[in-house]
Amino acid sequence: AQRVTQPEKLLSVFKGAPVELKCNYSYSGSPELFWYVQYSRQRLQLLLRHISRESIKGFTADLNKGETSFHLKKPFAQEEDSAMYYCALSPGTYKYIFGTGTRLKVLA
Amino acid sequence: GAGVSQSPSNKVTEKGKDVELRCDPISGHTALYWYRQSLGQGLEFLIYFQGNSAPDKSGLPSDRFSAERTGGSVSTLTIQRTQQEDSAVYLCASSLTGGRTDTQYFGPGTRLTVL
Numbered sequence: 001a002q003r004v005t006q007p008e009k010l011l012s013v014f015k016g017a018p019v020e021l022k023c024n025y026s027y028s029g030s031p032e033l034f035w036y037v038q039y040s041r042q043r044l045q046l047l048l049r050h051i052s053r054e055s056i057k058g059f060t061a062d063l064n065k066g067e068t069s070f071h072l073k074k075p076f077a078q079e080e081d082s083a084m085y086y087c088a089l090s091p092g093t094y095k096y097i098f099g100t101g102t103r104l105k106v107l108a
Numbered sequence: 109g110a111g112v113s114q115s116p117s118n119k120v121t122e123k124g125k126d127v128e129l130r131c132d133p134i135s136g137h138t139a140l141y142w143y144r145q146s147l148g149q150g151l152e153f154l155i156y157f158q159g160n161s162a163p164d165k166s167g168l169p170s171d172r173f174s175a176e177r178t179g180g181s182v183s184t185l186t187i188q189r190t191q192q193e194d195s196a197v198y199l200c201a202s203s204l205t206g207g208r209t210d211t212q213y214f215g216p217g218t219r220l221t222v223l
Contacts, residue, residue: 009148032208043111044151044199044214051209086151094139094158094206100150 002027004089006099013077014107021072021102023061023087032090033070035061036098039083047072047085057081077106110134112215114200120221121190129185129218131200137213139206140183142175145197145217154198157183158206190222 003026013019025031035047048056050063050070061072070087087099113132121127133140142154153167157177168174172191177183187194197217203210 006150036212043216044201046211049209049211090208092208094141094156094164096141096153096212098143098151098153100148 002089002091002097004087004097004099006085006087006102008102009100010103010105012105012107015079016076019072019074019077019081019104019106021085021087021104023070023072023099025068025070025087025089027068027089027091029091031063031070033061033063034088034090035059035070035072036086036088037083038086044086077104079106079108082106112200112202112213114198114215114218116218117216118219118221120223122223123192124189126186126188127190127220129187129198129200129220131183131185131202131215133181133183133200133202134213135181137202137204138180139203139210140177141201141203141212142183142185143199143201144169145199146195151199154185156206187220190220192222195220195222 005024033050037047038044059074084101084103086101089097115130140157143151155175156164159180160177172188175185197219199217200215201212203212
C-alpha cells in the first residue's frame with residue numbers, strides 16, 4: 001500500500017537547535033516526494049521537492065531509498081519556522097498522498 | 109496573479125442539510141483537487157479533476173459527496189444530508205497539468221461545522 005508516515009505529531013525545539021522532521025514512505029516505484037508547510041493563518045504551500053535538490057529557508061531533505069525516508073532538516077531552527085509540516089508522496093500522475101503532519105514549535 | 113480562492117471561508121450547518129463548497133483555481137490550471145483536513149488525520153484526498161473530467165473519485169467518502177467542475181475552471185463540492193463527522197476543513201488545490209512533479213497551489217480552505 002502507498003503510504004506516508006510522519007511519526008511525530010508535535011516537535012518542540014529551542015531556537016538555534018537543529019531540527020529533523022521525520023517522513024517515511026511506502027511505495028514500490030520511484031517516488032516523487034515533497035514537503036509542504038502551513039504557517040499560522042496562512043494557506044498550505046510547497047516548501048521543497050526532492051527532485052529539485054534545493055534548500056529553501058535553510059531546510060533540506062534527502063531521499064534515502066534504502067530507508068524509504070525523506071526527512072526534513074535544518075541546522076539552526078528559527079522562531080519563524082514554527083508551523084505545520086506535511087510530507088507528501090506522488091506515486092503517479094495527479095495523485096498525492098499526504099502524511100498526517102508534524103507541528104513544529106520553535107521555542108525562544 | 110490571484111491564487112486559488114474558496115468560498116465560503118466558514119460554513120455552519122445543521123445535520124441533514126446539504127452544503128455546497130466552491131473553488132476557483134488559478135487561471136490556466138487544468139488540474140484541480142479536493143482534500144479534507146480533519147484534526148489529526150492529515151490531508152485526505154477526495155477527488156481530482158483534469159479539465160472537467162474526474163478520472164479519480166476514489167477518495168469520496170460516501171455517495172453523499174459529489175463534485176463537478178465546469179468550463180475547466182470553477183469546481184463545486186456538494187455534501188448532501190450532512191453528518192457531524194463531515195465537520196472538517198475542505199481544501200482545494202490546483203496545479204498546471206496534474207503531473208507528478210507539479211506544485212499544488214492551495215486555497216485557504218472552507219471550515220465546515222455540522223451541528
